Amino acid sequence: MIRPIVLCGGSGTRLWPLSRKTLPKQFVPLIDNKNLLVLTLERLRLLNPEVTCVAAEEHRFLVQESIEAADVRGQQLLEPVARNTAAAMAAVALLSEPDQLLLFAPADHHIPDAERFVATIRKGVPAALAGHLVTFGVEPSFPSTAYGYIRQGEPLTASLGEDAGHMVAAFVEKPAAAHAEQLLLAGGHLWNAGILLVQARVLIAALEQHAPDILQSCREATASVEGDGDFLRMDATAFGRCRSQSIDYAVLEKCEKVAVLPFQGRWSDVGSWNAVADLHEADEHGNRISGQGFAMGATNTFVYAPNRPVVALGTKDLLVVDTPDALLVAHAEFAEQVKDAVALLTTQGHSQATRHRRIPRPWGAYDSVDDGDRFAVKRLTVKPGARLALRMHHHRAEHWVVVKGTARVLCNGEACLVKEDESIYIPVGAKYRLENAGKTVLEVIEIQTGGYLGEDDIVRFEDAAVGAIVKKLA
16 A cells, blocks of 8 residues: 655745745645645545654644644654755655555645546556656646656556556756746656655665665664654754755656656646635636735736735736735746745844744644733633643743633642633743643733743743654554
C-alpha cells in the first residue's frame, strides 16, 4: 500500500501578509474555510488514511489540528531546522520499511479533483515497483514562468501497463516568458508538480549514489528517534549538519531511472496572490472578492478582506490583501516580487514580516491586541479542557478578565474559579496556571505590566513530554 508523506515545510513568503513564518500558507484557511494542508490530507486519505507529515517543530500543533480536521491518522516527523526536500525525504525513507511505497506530496497545493489525482498516482505504481523514481507533471494551460518544466522522453515499456508514463528527458528551470512560450508550442512538456512516488530502498540507493553526504547526515539524525505521542524528533545536531538542497537538484536531475506521468486535472501550487485570486469567481469586470471586500468602478482587482470592509474604488489590475496588522497593495504584475518586500521588512526589523498578531498554541491561541511602554494587552482563547503549563514570570505581573467561559486558576498553590465578568491578579514571581474548566472556549483579556514583557520571560515548571525510541514509522 502507498504511504502518503506530506512535506509541510516552506514559508510561503509570496503570500505575505497572510502567510508568514509563524503561520505559512498551508495552515491558513483559504478555500471553503479549510487550509491547504487539510485539503491535501483529505485528498490523500483516498489512498491511505495513515499519513506521515514532515514539519517544523514550531508548527507541530498546527499540523496536529489539520490531521484531526481531515480525519486521518499518523505520525509527524519534526525537523529541528529546515534542510529542504532531499533531507526530509531521506529521513523518511530511512525510517520506513525498504519495500514501502512512499508518495511525497507538498502540503500547499490545490487539486480539487481528488478522484482523478488518486487515479493518476495509482498509474505510477508499476513503474515505482520496477525501480523508477516516478514524478508527476501537470499539463500546462499557459506559458507560466513560475513553474519548472519536465520534458517527456520515450514511453515506458508496455510491460508496465497502458498509460504508464514516459521517461524523463530533462528538467527545465523556471523559464523566461519567451522560453515558456517555446516550451508550450513544442509540446511534450509538463509543469513540475513536485510530487514523487518511490520505494524507500530505491530512494536510499539514489541518494547513496548522488548525494551521499545528505544521506549520511540523515542516517546519523535518525539513528535514534525520540517519540512523544505522535511526534518523532531526530537528533538536532546531526540533522543540522545536513546540506540543504532540493530532491530535484540532489537526485532527480542526475538519476537515469526517472519517470513522469501527466496529470490532466485542475492544479495550483497557490504560489502567488494571482493564483489565490484565480480560486475565486470573477464578476463581469474581472474583479474577485474574498470576505468583506467591495469593488466599485474597478476592473481586474482582487480584494482579500476577512476581517473588515475594504473598498477598491476605480482601481485596475490590483491585489489588495488586508490583515489585522499589515496591508498589501500591489499591481498584479508584481505578485512574484512580494517576497522581496518581506525581505525588506525583515532587514528593517518589522515583526510583521514573520509573525502574525495571533499566535497558535497547543492550548489555543493568543492575540496581541495592543502594547506600549511597560504594558501589553492580549486576548487568550483556551480550548475546552486545555490548560497552560505551570509557570512564573520574573519581570511582569498579569491581570486577567474573563469575558467568556469559566477559568480555573491556580496561583501560588491556591485554586479558584473565575467566571465571566470577573477578574484575577497574578503578581510578579507567582507560580500560576490557567485552565479552561468549562465545555466551551474560554476567552480571557490579559493585561501585562512590568519592565520587560518579552515572551522569553516564562519559567515553566511542567511540560507533558515522554521520550521513547522509535525504529520505524508506524
